[in-house]
Amino acid sequence: MIAVSTQSNQTKLQDCTVSAPTALPAWQTALAQAITDPAELIAVLGLDPALLPAAKAAAKLFPLKVPRGFVARMEYGNPHDPLLRQILPLGLESLETQGFAADPVGDMASRIAPGVLHKYHGRALLIATGACGVHCRYCFRRHFPYGEETASSQHWQPALSAIQNDTSIRELILSGGDPLSLNDRRLRELSEGLTHIPHLKRLRIHTRQPIVLPERIDAGLLQWLDSVTLQKVMVLHVNHPNELSKEVIDACHALTQHGVRLLNQSVLLKGVNDSDQVLIDLSEALFDAGIQPYYLHLLDRVQGAAHFEVTEITAQTLMRALLKKLPGFLVPKLVREVPGHTSKTPVAF
Ligand SMILES: *Cc1c(COP(=O)(O)O)cnc(C)c1O
Ligand code: SF4
Numbered sequence: 001m002i003a004v005s006t007q008s009n010q011t012k013l014q015d016c017t018v019s020a021p022t023a024l025p026a027w028q029t030a031l032a033q034a035i036t037d038p039a040e041l042i043a044v045l046g047l048d049p050a051l052l053p054a055a056k057a058a059a060k061l062f063p064l065k066v067p068r069g070f071v072a073r074m075e076y077g078n079p080h081d082p083l084l085r086q087i088l089p090l091g092l093e094s095l096e097t098q099g100f101a102a103d104p105v106g107d108m109a110s111r112i113a114p115g116v117l118h119k120y121h122g123r124a125l126l127i128a129t130g131a132c133g134v135h136c137r138y139c140f141r142r143h144f145p146y147g148e149e150t151a152s153s154q155h156w157q158p159a160l161s162a163i164q165n166d167t168s169i170r171e172l173i174l175s176g177g178d179p180l181s182l183n184d185r186r187l188r189e190l191s192e193g194l195t196h197i198p199h200l201k202r203l204r205i206h207t208r209q210p211i212v213l214p215e216r217i218d219a220g221l222l223q224w225l226d227s228v229t230l231q232k233v234m235v236l237h238v239n240h241p242n243e244l245s246k247e248v249i250d251a252c253h254a255l256t257q258h259g260v261r262l263l264n265q266s267v268l269l270k271g272v273n274d275s276d277q278v279l280i281d282l283s284e285a286l287f288d289a290g291i292q293p294y295y296l297h298l299l300d301r302v303q304g305a306a307h308f309e310v311t312e313i314t315a316q317t318l319m320r321a322l323l324k325k326l327p328g329f330l331v332p333k334l335v336r337e338v339p340g341h342t343s344k345t346p347v348a349f
Helices: 002-015 026-032 038-044 049-061 082-087 153-164 184-194 219-227 246-257 276-288 312-325
Strands: 111-113 116-120 123-129 171-176 202-206 231-237 260-267 292-297 333-336
Touching: 038 049, 111 153, 116 153, 123 153, 153 184, 184 219, 219 246, 246 260, 260 276, 276 292, 276 312, 312 333
Parallel strands: 123 171, 171 202, 202 231, 231 260, 260 292, 292 333
Antiparallel strands: 111 116, 116 123
């Protein structure tokens, strides 16, 4: 549905002369209209204004940002809504908790070029941009020094050279920030550079944009995907079945139809999805949308996110419940990230 309506806009734009003012794609307008003021979020959802001072203070550490379409999937008047909990700044974020650090996964130690991380065999990860469509309060990169460290600056050249020079790299992962907050022109600039690297087989995109801003999956993006000759994998980030609106499901179908394999990673979050029924419903809903559950991550211990942590024992109990009730292919792998390890670390249960 989204793809079709945007397609007609695109066609009109392309018919215009070069000098005509270019209208922003609908997704960029929607992104620019995202809610960033805690007072507005609280008013729109009819929440208790007493939440405001803490929200304002926490938003100074890591700003509030949430697209209106995502807010529309939250329940009015419910401060415990599982989607709201992911994005509402809370006073608890300013607590210093022992064991919670600014760079919990040791990202900076694996840097091979500006914005390029090479931690695992055969895979290089690009911090494509610092921008995201949404700010998740538990984000492990909430303290990442994006200013100096994005691969899209300098037209991708240092990143492309680093990948070109290491023939063991089979897969390029676009991460961030959210790589789909880059516009189609910049994505094309990158993918054209990649065509000259013969050892590369797959392009993987780690993105939450199709979930929080399904408008992003428009005709222009689908055209770009069609132009990419590498195998295409998208790892989405959905934590709760309520995130999968009709628009999101339509966007996922469009991606699948354009040859993109869809996987999902979730983070196990207290008060969001730390319940066997929610996780079972999530796996079922993902599969309905053509998305394969991939990882369930234990929280990365980033400063300001301690109140989201679910203990390993609880996680293991949840996993046993999933295993009992779901087909094996709908049970995500429970993992944690341990600095210095050569892969994500499976957690036995
Ligand atoms: C998570 C991650 C990957 C991808 O790991 P997979 O297990 O293949 O999903 C690659 N590089 C870095 C730096 C990562 O953090
Ligand atoms: S979308 Fe991903 S990178 Fe962006 S804030 Fe959320 S968790 Fe962090």
